């Protein structure tokens with residue numbers, strides 16, 4: 133099974149989005165820019181883990197010059213190594229198209245970023261973004277990471293201009309009680325999407341954790357966190373679940389981070405996942421899992 137890695141370079145994104153799981157998580161000293169770049173190069177070439185996909189969280193660059201340089205360097209490093217190797221899919225996640233501006237200002241042209249990324253996931257889109265989306269889709273695929281709140285009109289409109297879209301559930305964090313209001317809104321939205329035409333529905337991918345929770349209830353098999361999916365946090369600690377805010381042991385060296393991946397591979401955080409129970413309305417399931 134090929135492994136998927138998600139790298140979160142910094143806790144200091146310039147944005148302050150409500151419910152940001154990075155800002156809400158445990159925070160220790162961040163790894164240096166040099167170690168982060170080494171980690172990125174390592175993931176592309178190592179034979180220790182069967183790396184099939186790496187996602188870099190390309191957050192809005194903050195004003196702090198040291199952090200800004202680190203984030204720009206991380207993206208630059210990933211794009212460079214992606215250019216000269218094959219076998220690893222490179223994905224980036226961004227908040228909105230504006231996020232890319234400081235990277236472009238630092239000398240990474242939009243076309244360069246897009247043509248060496250296999251997927252760009254964007255959290256916020258509006259009709260004003262349509263011309264730029266058209267340009268980007270000449271070079272790569274675009275995913276819209278959409279979290280439903282009020283109505284689905286805008287989401288439906290923007291579906292035409294992206295290749296796919298994850299329809300996401302708001303998550304409170306691993307082992308935490310879920311927001312039942314958010315689950316209701318999510319389910320209502322799902323019913324509405326169910327009535328759309330097939331070409332629209334084909335682009336919508338249901339939140340991976342919800343899909344895994346449904347699968348677990350049917351088959352008893354949980355999600356791939358800690359098995360083939362790992363999340364590397366800014367302080368070098370590693371979790372399987374992206375929503376595990378409690379964290380593990382920080383690391384400041386490449387050896388330490390690699391060791392943390394091996395330690396995380398011996399855990400199975402899904403055992404503490406509250407989504408199967410809360411989503412199905414059978415919260416008592418949590419006791420069985422815990």
Ligand code: SF4
Nearest residue numbers: 341355357373402405
């Ligand atoms: S344990 Fe798996 S299914 Fe549960 S929240 Fe984490 S990634 Fe999602």
